[in-house]
Amino acid sequence: MASGLYDKGREGFLDGSIDWDSDDIKVVLIDTDDYTVNLATHEDLADVAEASRVATSDNLANKTVAAGIADADDVGIDNVTGDSVEALIIYQDTGVAGTSRLIAYIDGFSMTPDGSAVIIEWDDGANKIFKL
Numbered sequence: 001m002a003s004g005l006y007d008k009g010r011e012g013f014l015d016g017s018i019d020w021d022s023d024d025i026k027v028v029l030i031d032t033d034d035y036t037v038n039l040a041t042h043e044d045l046a047d048v049a050e051a052s053r054v055a056t057s058d059n060l061a062n063k064t065v066a067a068g069i070a071d072a073d074d075v076g077i078d079n080v081t082g083d084s085v086e087a088l089i090i091y092q093d094t095g096v097a098g099t100s101r102l103i104a105y106i107d108g109f110s111m112t113p114d115g116s117a118v119i120i121e122w123d124d125g126a127n128k129i130f131k132l
Helices: 007-015
Strands: 025-030 053-056 064-066 069-071 075-077 085-092 102-111 118-120
Touching (some): 025 075
Antiparallel strands (some): 025 053, 025 085, 075 118
């Protein structure tokens, strides 16, 4: 599966239920052996098997929007252990999996956690983290 935005995430931006600037937005590292993405039907974190969630970041900091482009500071996740990681999901964290809206799925890499920190460096190109 290629990277992309979840349909319900796009809907959240359009209906105002996701506010990139002020909402708690996090990243979860994903083991794709335990999760098969469906950008059209998956809506919230409850749709992502717990076994596939390797580690979760703190809230993204210094989020910005300009011309439909989302950006934030690079983010680190300390002491990552567990299954291999082949993707990440960006989501709006409400504190409840069943209402934490999925925003973006990014794949195309592979890492084996070894207990050290993982630093996610967002693209500095024109589209930054993602573009609506």
